[in-house]
Amino acid sequence: MKGIFVFLCSSIFLVLVGCTEDSSEKVSNELENKTKEQQASLEEYQDDLQKAEEKNRQLANELDTLKNDNEIKNSELQFKSNKINSLQALLQQTYEVMGNEIGENKAFKILGLFKPESITEDSQVGAVTVQNIKMEKQNKEIRRYRIDFNGELELTGTVRLDEAHGGYVFTVNNKHFNQVPHTMYDITNGTISFKIKNEEAFIEALGEDLSIGEIKSIHAVFKNYNSVYIAESHSSDYATFVEMISD
Known part of the structure; x- marks a missing residue:
């Protein structure tokens, strides 16, 4: 009887040991799998982190490039501004010297420059003649004017459809600045521009209808030039299109 009891105890012990070993192996496998999963997650995280760092470096480089481009553009704008100021000062000096040497009216004719406060009808400015002057003043300050010129202007330049x-x-x-009537104020931006009055005739002669922002070089004749100024307002000179010139 005692032998049977010992046998049963031994059997139970072996079963328990076996179960314990199975349980330990299962736990070990689960821990190993979890470790592998965590390692994979860590590698994935490190990969994502590396990609993010690379993206940050790329964005930083792009930002530096934009800053450099902006500095270059600002430098170019400053250079153009200085050039325009120098040109304006030179024109003003030339105008004054010529005015003193040959008289204001002859200077008007040669340079195409005029002073709204002193211009008179029948005086020649550039390639055209003053036909009519309408002017409004307030406390001796010019608030608006329209000066009509008689004559034709054969010009080269560019044309664009301007939404503004x-x-x-x-x-x-x-090279045609001296032909077109303008004031010192008109050339502060380094250009002389005017709106084309009879657009339908112009488009027909041009042979196409330009899109917004599109620019085309042309050689054309214009007439009835009008110089317009309205204080504290956006105003444009304008002229009537006559014909295209084939180069």
Whole structure:
């Protein structure tokens, strides 16, 4: 009887040991799998982190490039501004010297410059003649004027459809500055531009209808130039298109 009891106890012990070993192996496997999963997650996280760092470096480089481009553009704008100021000062000096040497009226004719406060009808400015002057003043300050010129202007330059001006705008080639009536104020931006009055005739002669922002070089004749100024307002000079010139 005692032998049977010992046998049963031994059997139970072996079963318990076996179960314990199975349980330990299962726990060990679970821990190993969890460790592998955590390792995979860590590697994935490190990969994502590396990609994020690379993206940050790329964005930083792009930002540096944009800053450099902006500095270059600012430098170019400053250079252009200085050039325009120098040109304006030179023109003003030339105007004054010529005015003193040959008289204001002859200087008007040669340079195409005029002073709204002193211009008179029948005086010649550039390639055209003053036909009519309408001017309003307030406390001796000019608030608005329209000066009509008689004569034709054969010009080269560029034309564009300008949304701000509400139509076709012609920008005069620099070599023709002295032909077109303008004030010192008109050339502060380094260009002389005017709106084309009879757009339908112009588009027909151009042979195409330009899209907004599109620019085309042309050689054309214009007439009835009008110089317009309205204080504290966006105003445009304008002229009537006559014909295209084939180069």
